[in-house]
Amino acid sequence: MAELAWSDGLSIGVAEVDAQHKRLIGLVNDVAEAVRAGAGRDIAGAALRNLCDYAVEHFASEEALMDPESYPEYDMHLGQHMDGTTRALDFLQAFSQGEEVDMAQFVAFLSDWVVHHVMEVDQTLGRHLRSRGAA
């Protein structure tokens, strides 16, 4: 799987969120790299925790920018945040219970999710904020 990369075309026009997206992409690459290199459970687990941790902070920042009444994609966007969080929780749970987990499959999910999140879902937020002169 190719490494994810940031480009200026992904900017949503809010510096704080753009910086978080760059970091998020970096963290997904860290997890992918740990899995690809065949790192042990501890290292992969730590990379995974870092990612979840950061995603929590990032979602909070984004949701603080959203007005439920005026942002037309609010439901879809929050649904996507919850989906990402709960899938990660499912995985963390299985991982912490010592179950056999398919890390490669989870990394594939993470990459797809982050690409969809940054390239599509958050672009709608960017357009909305720009149309309201907020960004």
Added chain:
Amino acid sequence: MQAMSEYFQAVGQAILDSGGTIDKFIGDAVMAFWNAPYESSDHVEQACLAALRVARASEELNARRAAAGLPLLRTRVGVHTGAAVVGNLGSADRMDYTALGASVNLASRLEGLNKFYATRILASHSVRDRTRQEFLFRSVDVVVPKGTSDPVAVFELVGAMPASRFAEVAAPRADLGFCSRWERAVTLYRTAQWDRALGEFTALAQLHPDDKLAAMYCTRTQRLLKNKQGRDWKAIKRFVNK
């Protein structure tokens, strides 16, 4: 007796209106299943819809009872999906069309767990997985119910998604923001970040002062923080009672 009849009438109607098959009345409980005798591709969604309709019917009934000065009746619902044996079971002179199996038992355990968590509707992981596009859930806990050995993740069914086809039982839009933040707090909790988890649960409890689950998580997190629980801690609650 009249109170129970009125209650069963309201609950039974909500189940039948949602395509459910009422199996039996057991004491003050109702057992129902979906996808039999007639198959239905969206039977899990229909069961969630029924659970929310039952909760609403119960609230309406309680509003009337409160106005008449009568004691309130608490309704709790457990929803699970899985394989079960369904058919006419019994002896030649007395047959019951019923469902049997571990899945049925888990649904019943979930119903009982509502008492512990002060929730209305608890659903299993498989229910949430099947219906999360159309219904709003929040993570409640990872539990080992009595009589089982594997931990299962338990969720509260909050309502239908505001834009879903189940508008009549839709959750208020504000609940989306609350639940999204809730999942983040649970993530912090399950990754053993007590300080941050406590901050989030405290904020959530302030947003919904009547939410006993938020208060429970504040207490739990404070205790874990005090005991300096490390990362080897496991977020599993074992139950020895039904």
